[in-house]
Amino acid sequence: MKRSVHRVGFGLALLLLGIVLVVAFVSLEDAEASKGPLAAAIDGVAPPVTGAQNVVAAVLFDFRPLDSMLEELMLLAAVLGATALLRPSPDEDAGGEGGDEWGSFAEPASALLRAACGAGVVALVILSVHIAVHGHITPGGGFTAGVIASAAAGLVYLVGNHPVLQRIAPAEAIQVVEGAAILAVILGGLVPLAFDAAMFENLLPPGTRGEASSAGQVPLFNIAVGIAVGSGITLLVTEFVRQTDIIREGRVW
Amino acid sequence: METIAISAALAVVALGALAVVVSRDPRRQTIVVSAWGLSHVVLFVLLQAPDVALAALVIDTFVLPTITLLALAKVAGWAREHERRQAERQENGG
Numbered sequence: 001m002k003r004s005v006h007r008v009g010f011g012l013a014l015l016l017l018g019i020v021l022v023v024a025f026v027s028l029e030d031a032e033a034s035k036g037p038l039a040a041a042i043d044g045v046a047p048p049v050t051g052a053q054n055v056v057a058a059v060l061f062d063f064r065p066l067d068s069m070l071e072e073l074m075l076l077a078a079v080l081g082a083t084a085l086l087r088p089s090p091d092e093d094a095g096g097e098g099g100d101e102w103g104s105f106a107e108p109a110s111a112l113l114r115a116a117c118g119a120g121v122v123a124l125v126i127l128s129v130h131i132a133v134h135g136h137i138t139p140g141g142g143f144t145a146g147v148i149a150s151a152a153a154g155l156v157y158l159v160g161n162h163p164v165l166q167r168i169a170p171a172e173a174i175q176v177v178e179g180a181a182i183l184a185v186i187l188g189g190l191v192p193l194a195f196d197a198a199m200f201e202n203l204l205p206p207g208t209r210g211e212a213s214s215a216g217q218v219p220l221f222n223i224a225v226g227i228a229v230g231s232g233i234t235l236l237v238t239e240f241v242r243q244t245d246i247i248r249e250g251r252v253w
Numbered sequence: 254m255e256t257i258a259i260s261a262a263l264a265v266v267a268l269g270a271l272a273v274v275v276s277r278d279p280r281r282q283t284i285v286v287s288a289w290g291l292s293h294v295v296l297f298v299l300l301q302a303p304d305v306a307l308a309a310l311v312i313d314t315f316v317l318p319t320i321t322l323l324a325l326a327k328v329a330g331w332a333r334e335h336e337r338r339q340a341e342r343q344e345n346g347g
Contacts, residue, residue, distance in 0.1 A: 006281070010284075010285070010288070013268075013269070013272065013288065014288060016265060017265060017288065017291055017292055017295065020258075020261055020262055020265050020292075020295050021294075021295045021298070023258050023261065024258055024262065024295050024298045024299045025298065027254040027255050027257075027258040027299070028255070028298070028299070028301070029254075029255050034255075034301070054304070056304045131307070139303030139304045139306075139307055140303075140304060140307050141304065143308060144304070144307045144308045144311065147308065147311040147312060147315070147316060148311050150315075150316070151311060151315040151316075154315055154319055233316060236320065237316075237319055237320065237323075240319075240320055240323035240324065240327075241323060243323070243327055244323045244326045244327050244330075
């Protein structure tokens with residue numbers, strides 16, 4: 001009784017949320033009308049100077065890329081911390097060689113779930129590439145694209161469990177990709193120093209506003225950050241999944 | 254119209270926060286938190302912040318519930334093991 005009440009309540013809440021979302025999109029007014037002085041100032045400066053249509057991307061990777069780089073390092077520190085804390089302790093059998101046994105306890109996913117998740121993985125990967133590459137034109141950017149890409153890895157776990165994820169994207173390879181992407185961001189910031197410019201100065205031509213290859217370094221940083229965030233969060237989820245799998249297997253305890 | 258919509262979205266966020274606090278079972282609470290995150294997405298859309306809305310959408314529907322549920326599964330494993338060991342100890346003692 002109580003359970004069904006909860007479910008109906010949750011369903012009603014989601015329905016209400018859907019209605020509000022529709023109302024939100026319908027009632028959106030012209031942004032120009034409600035723009036404050038700061039927004040007007042940035043909007044007047046950022047697109048002509050940087051060539052980026054998306055002012056947020058211009059701020060992130062042209063006006064304050066150093067902060068963005070430090071944000072990536074923060075994420076790296078978080079991933080490192082989680083990986084260190086979740087590493088297998090000596091009494092745990094991490095299943096280094098017996099990793100294939102992990103899948104045995106889980107019920108096999110139904111064909112429908114597998115097909116839906118397969119389609120979902122393809123859609124998410126395409127969406128994340130699109131968002132990363134067009135981050136300087138449309139809303140989104142490296143961070144969003146990276147998280148969407150890691151959601152694809154989450155879908156793989158949903159159907160195939162940890163061994164499949166480990167086979168498609170081995171944690172060791174993701175670690176290397178993560179490090180390389182963050183290194184690319186840092187080196188990308190150092191390159192302008194060789195040309196007598198400031199760190200992270202946008203030396204590439206701004207190009208035509210609204211084109212895929214515009215805004216100089218902004219799309220390049222979007223791609224690098226997308227790879228760094230995507231591999232970082234995939235690694236984070238993989239570590240948690242591995243730990244939980246060890247427990248569910250019941251071998252450790 | 255926009256003012257009304259923003260007020261409605263803020264009310265939904267407030268109600269969602271109440272729902273998060275009221276749910277007692279952590280597993281269920283994770284799902285409620287996830288849905289509550291979606292209400293923020295509506296608010297960000299209304300406040301014309303699509304970048305934030307996109308990031309909040311993925312974080313709240315994937316990263317947060319996944320990591321929380323996996324951590325809960327780990328803790329549940331500990332609790333089960335603790336009970337099993339206590340039961341064994343009692344058997345051996347008696």
